[in-house]
Amino acid sequence: MIQWYPGHMAKTKRLIEENLKLVDIVYEILDARIPYSSKNPIIDELILSKKRLVLLNKADLSDKNVNNSWISYYKKNGIECISINSLKGDGLKSINDKTYKICEDIIKKKRSKGITPRLRVMILGIPNVGKSTLINKLSGAGNAKTGNIPGVTKSKQWIKTQYFDLLDTPGILWPKFEDENVALMLAITGAIKDELLNIEEISIKLLSILKIYYPQYLLKRYNIINIDLPEYELLKNIGEKRGCLVAGGEIDVLRAAKTLIDDFRSGKLGNISLERPE
The missing domain is CATH 3.40.50.300 (P-loop containing nucleotide triphosphate hydrolases)
Structure with missing residues (x-):
C-alpha cells in the first residue's frame, strides 16, 4: 500500500x-x-x-x-x-x-x-x-x-x-489511499514521486491492463511473441528485448520496469487509457 x-x-x-x-x-x-x-x-x-x-x-x-x-x-x-x-x-x-x-x-x-x-x-x-x-x-x-x-x-x-x-491552486491529494488500485494508477502516470514507489510492482499492474486492452502495442514495441505469459515473465521478456542486462547476462528487471513505465508516460507505447467509465 x-x-x-x-x-x-x-x-x-x-x-x-x-x-x-x-x-x-x-x-x-x-x-x-x-x-x-x-x-x-x-x-x-x-x-x-x-x-x-x-x-x-x-x-x-x-x-x-x-x-x-x-x-x-x-x-x-x-x-x-x-x-x-x-x-x-x-x-x-x-x-x-x-x-x-x-x-x-x-x-x-x-x-x-x-x-x-x-x-x-x-x-x-x-x-x-x-x-x-x-x-x-x-x-x-x-x-x-x-x-x-x-x-x-x-x-x-x-x-x-x-x-x-x-x-x-496547489495540487490536492488524499491524506491516504484507501483503494490500492487508485494508488497504483496514480503511480503509473507519475502523480506520485517515483522515489516513493515500487517500480516493479506498478509495471506489473500496467502490464496486466495492457494485456487486456492494448496487446498490439506490446507486440509492436517490444517484439513479444507470447502475450499470454504471466506479467513478470513478460517484464523479463521486455528486458531481454531491450538489452536490460547485468553482468553474467542476467535480466535487469528493475531497468525493464523503468523502460516500460517511461515508454507509457511518454506516449511511445501508443495512445492508452487505463480506465473506462464502466
Whole structure:
C-alpha cells in the first residue's frame, strides 16, 4: 500500500474552501488516461453546487474512443466535459466556449447590473495533472510555474487571461489511499514521486491492463511473441528485448520496469487509457 501524508494538503483544502466564494466556475482537471483515479473525491465535497467544467487533460496520450466515453458519461450526469492537451493548446477554444455557456446566467446578471462580465475561474486537480501548463496556455505567458514532477505549485496565484481571471491552486491529494488500485494508477502516470514507489510492482499492474486492452502495442514495441505469459515473465521478456542486462547476462528487471513505465508516460507505447467509465 502506498502511503502519502504531506502536511500541505490540509492547507490546500482550506485554501480552496476559503476562495470558492470568489469564483464563478471551477475547472476540474483530470488525467485523461485515468479519469477515475485522478479525480479526488474530496473536490466534489468542496465545490458542492458551484458550476464546473471537467477537463480531460493529456488527451494526446490517451485513447480517443475512451475519452469520448468519459465525455458521454459526464454529460449523462449533468456535467460538461471536454478533452484537451494543455501542452500543445488543443481544446482551448472549447474551454472558452463551454465556460461562457455554463456561466450564461451569471454573465446576464452582471450585465443587468451594469458590470462588464469578466468571469473568475478556480483551477483544481491533483499534482502533475497539467494545471500550470494549461494556465500558461490560456494566459499566453509563463505566469504559472510548471514541471513534470508533483508539487510544483505551492500556493494560490491569480493569473489574468484575455477572457478570464484564473485562480491556480496547489495540487490536492488524499491524506491516504484507501483503494490500492487508485494508488497504483496514480503511480503509473507519475502523480506520485517515483522515489516513493515500487517500480516493479506498478509495471506489473500496467502490464496486466495492457494485456487486456492494448496487446498490439506490446507486440509492436517490444517484439513479444507470447502475450499470454504471466506479467513478470513478460517484464523479463521486455528486458531481454531491450538489452536490460547485468553482468553474467542476467535480466535487469528493475531497468525493464523503468523502460516500460517511461515508454507509457511518454506516449511511445501508443495512445492508452487505463480506465473506462464502466
